[in-house]
Amino acid sequence: MSLLDIKNLHAGVEGAEILKGVDLTVNAGEVHAIMGPNGSGKSTLAQVLAGREDYEVTEGTITYKGEDLLELDPEIRAREGIFLAFQYPVEIPGVSNVYFLKAALNAIRKHRDQEEIDAMDFLTYVKGKMEIVKMDEELLHRPVNEGFSGGEKKRNEVFHMAVLDPVLAVLDETDSGLDIDALKIVAAGVNSLRSEDRGFVVITHYQRLLEYIVPDVVHVMIDGKIVQTGGKELALELEEKGYGGHEREARDAAAASASPA
Amino acid sequence: MTIATERKVQAPGASEKSAPAAATDFPAIFGELQDELASRGSRRVTHLRQSAIRRFAELGFPTTRHEEWRFTNVKPLVRTPLTVAAPAEGSAPTVTAAELERYFYPDCTQLVLVNGRLAPELSHLEDLPAGAVVSSLADAWQSHPALIDQHLGRYASFDEHAFVALNTAFHRDGVFLYVPKGAVIDKPINLIVVGAAQAEPVAFFPRLLFVAEESSQVTIFEQHVSVGDGAYFTCPVLEVVAGANSTIDHYKLQRESTDAFHMSTLQVKQHRDTNFSSHCLSWGGSIVRNDVNATLDGENCTSILNGLYMVEGKQLVDNHMRVEHNQPNCYSHELYKGILEGEARAVFTGRIYVEEDAQKTDAVQANRNLLLSNKALCNSQPQLEIFADDVRCTHGSTVGQLDELAIFYLRSRGIGEEAARSLLTYAFAADIVTRVKLPQVRRDLEEFLFRRLPKGEIVRQAV
Numbered sequence: 212m213s214l215l216d217i218k219n220l221h222a223g224v225e226g227a228e229i230l231k232g233v234d235l236t237v238n239a240g241e242v243h244a245i246m247g248p249n250g251s252g253k254s255t256l257a258q259v260l261a262g263r264e265d266y267e268v269t270e271g272t273i274t275y276k277g278e279d280l281l282e283l284d285p286e287i288r289a290r291e292g293i294f295l296a297f298q299y300p301v302e303i304p305g306v307s308n309v310y311f312l313k314a315a316l317n318a319i320r321k322h323r324d325q326e327e328i329d330a331m332d333f334l335t336y337v338k339g340k341m342e343i344v345k346m347d348e349e350l351l352h353r354p355v356n357e358g359f360s361g362g363e364k365k366r367n368e369v370f371h372m373a374v375l376d377p378v379l380a381v382l383d384e385t386d387s388g389l390d391i392d393a394l395k396i397v398a399a400g401v402n403s404l405r406s407e408d409r410g411f412v413v414i415t416h417y418q419r420l421l422e423y424i425v426p427d428v429v430h431v432m433i434d435g436k437i438v439q440t441g442g443k444e445l446a447l448e449l450e451e452k453g454y455g456g457h458e459r460e461a462r463d464a465a466a467a468s469a470s471p472a
Numbered sequence: 473m474t475i476a477t478e479r480k481v482q483a484p485g486a487s488e489k490s491a492p493a494a495a496t497d498f499p500a501i502f503g504e505l506q507d508e509l510a511s512r513g514s515r516r517v518t519h520l521r522q523s524a525i526r527r528f529a530e531l532g533f534p535t536t537r538h539e540e541w542r543f544t545n546v547k548p549l550v551r552t553p554l555t556v557a558a559p560a561e562g563s564a565p566t567v568t569a570a571e572l573e574r575y576f577y578p579d580c581t582q583l584v585l586v587n588g589r590l591a592p593e594l595s596h597l598e599d600l601p602a603g604a605v606v607s608s609l610a611d612a613w614q615s616h617p618a619l620i621d622q623h624l625g626r627y628a629s630f631d632e633h634a635f636v637a638l639n640t641a642f643h644r645d646g647v648f649l650y651v652p653k654g655a656v657i658d659k660p661i662n663l664i665v666v667g668a669a670q671a672e673p674v675a676f677f678p679r680l681l682f683v684a685e686e687s688s689q690v691t692i693f694e695q696h697v698s699v700g701d702g703a704y705f706t707c708p709v710l711e712v713v714a715g716a717n718s719t720i721d722h723y724k725l726q727r728e729s730t731d732a733f734h735m736s737t738l739q740v741k742q743h744r745d746t747n748f749s750s751h752c753l754s755w756g757g758s759i760v761r762n763d764v765n766a767t768l769d770g771e772n773c774t775s776i777l778n779g780l781y782m783v784e785g786k787q788l789v790d791n792h793m794r795v796e797h798n799q800p801n802c803y804s805h806e807l808y809k810g811i812l813e814g815e816a817r818a819v820f821t822g823r824i825y826v827e828e829d830a831q832k833t834d835a836v837q838a839n840r841n842l843l844l845s846n847k848a849l850c851n852s853q854p855q856l857e858i859f860a861d862d863v864r865c866t867h868g869s870t871v872g873q874l875d876e877l878a879i880f881y882l883r884s885r886g887i888g889e890e891a892a893r894s895l896l897t898y899a900f901a902a903d904i905v906t907r908v909k910l911p912q913v914r915r916d917l918e919e920f921l922f923r924r925l926p927k928g929e930i931v932r933q934a935v
Contacts, residue, residue, distance in 0.1 A: 303881075303895070312885075
């Protein structure tokens with residue numbers, strides 16, 4: 212059984228359709244990269260997976276671990292193992308990064324009928340995870356993302372991911388705006404979490420990330436659809452040729468379907 | 473940011489045709505109580521009482537036609553028949569230590585006023601420096617008449633304020649605090665102003681006078697609490713004199729029952745080089761008005777006026793500030809934040825006045841409101857009046873709701889929706905919480921938030 216199975220997914224916001232029939236299957240242990248130009252619907256797909264209510268799913272299905280994902284509230288999805296690393300992580304003044312994570316982890320553990328973790332054990336656990344993204348201990352005790360630099364915020368997302376130990380991780384442009392050193396740290400963090408039980412969907416605008424996180428499968432998303440799927444070499448091809456050809460095809464297809472047969 | 477949509481506050485017109493008939497005839501009652509009241513305080517105070525009640529008779533209760541009361545309708549108070557007379561001998565309300573225990577802070581000088589009168593059995597003094605005075609006003613009239621006459625009623629003007637006039641006319645007791653030159657009172661003063669509801673609604677007028685001489689220092693908590701249910705009217709006036717180079721930190725926790733009417737005035741006069749801070753935390757009461765006025769009368773003064781209010785149901789809280797910069801090189805900073813639920817209403821008026829000579833004034837004022845319900849309403853009006861030409865003054869006011877994206881962010885980490893909303897509400901209040909430096913007060917404020925917010929236990933765990 213696949214971890215995630217998306218079939219003919221249509222979704223949009225306020226009547227405007229953004230996803231126009233997405234099909235995607237992710238198995239445990241696989242890293243899937245989704246590439247595509249701005250506005251192609253990559254981030255929408257990420258948000259729909261995590262359960263953002265602003266997006267309305269009008270058609271299609273998402274099956275996660277054999278269950279209908281669309282039935283679940285965002286927090287239940289998280290407790291069932293879905294993690295979304297945000298493109299723009301939100302600042303939360305007054306709520307400490309580390310205590311917040313403890314509350315989140317305990318909500319997840321409770322859902323899984325595991326015992327809540329106490330403060331001492333949690334601190335030991337968290338320290339190990341910090342090393343994965345070389346996080347400064349100071350950021351642990353600061354309010355969530357408040358005053359963090361762009362790179363620190365992205366690193367914090369990967370840190371949250373490491374702590375919450377998801378089954379399916381969706382990274383929404385976690386590489387955008389990072390310098391090469393930060394990118395390497397983030398990528399190393401993700402790589403260290405790769406395992407047979409875990410699936411990844413890595414959304415990116417830039418092929419560069421895929422030099423560091425080598426995907427098993429690469430998808431090209433244009434205008435709300437996955438138009439091409441291939442191995443890691445597809446990313447290189449896109450880097451050389453751009454999305455131009457695909458975009459032209461998408462336009463032609465749209466024109467053809469709009470004109471009377 | 474937790475505020476998604478920020479917009480300038482609209483001021484909807486409030487209308488009220490005429491002053492309602494008052495259920496309590498204060499001038500007539502004053503006539504009846506005149507002799508008793510004249511026995512309290514000097515002849516000067518007696519004259520002050522008479523001028524005040526005359527002025528009250530002219531002013532009447534404010535209505536929403538008064539500019540300073542446009543959004544605060546005190547009709548429910550005006551229509552409540554109130555008992556002003558002192559309780560007969562032996563029938564004064566008694567409050568036990570057990571009923572107040574949760575308001576006691578360890579290691580503090582403690583003063584308890586019950587319906588405006590000092591309760592000596594609940595009060596005690598701790599380690600006061602030589603020359604310092606902490607006493608009931610009634611005692612101080614006997615023991616320090618000259619000091620009282622030098623200060624009482626010299627700062628809080630009743631010319632344009634009906635409630636200051638009522639307090640000045642009717643006050644029977646209160647607290648006198650005197651910190652002599654160079655003295656430091658290490659242990660904070662915990663002043664608990666108790667409203668004990670009676671069979672009939674009572675009115676009382678605590679009068680507080682704090683005088684800090686040159687280079688002295690003191691910290692005061694002023695808690696307003698209720699014992700029992702039922703309406704009453706408390707009308708405290710606090711005058712603070714900050715002598716040159718003194719430091720005064722004042723915390724007010726207004727945590728009364730939702731039946732209480734609370735109309736308070738704090739007037740601070742700051743001499744040169746003073747540091748005054750006030751934190752005004754309001755979550756109780758039916759109609760609450762906090763007037764906070766700072767007069768910066770010397771150079772190099774700092775005045776920090778912060779506040780947090782959280783109201784629900786049909787509560788109304790009105791914070792009304794005026795900061796007067798009369799001398800150059802002073803700094804004032806005001807941050808008031810409010811959380812409104814249910815059909816609650818909040819009013820904020822902040823006026824910064826900068827005198828012609830007050831060059832290099834640095835004044836900042838902000839009021840931020842978080843509406844958690846569609847039926848809550850907020851009127852916020854920051855105002856600047858500047859007559860100097862080399863100043864830095866800013867003001868701002870916002871009303872907003874919780875940011876849906878932030879809620880989603882928290883939920884995507886496994887936090888339930890209710891807990892996510894509570895966490896963000898706490899986060900909104902956090903910059904006032906962190907400004908409360910005193911652990912006792914801070915803990916009480918946090919406790920209040922944890923209890924009030926749904927799923928507060930998760931908030932407690934996460935902050």
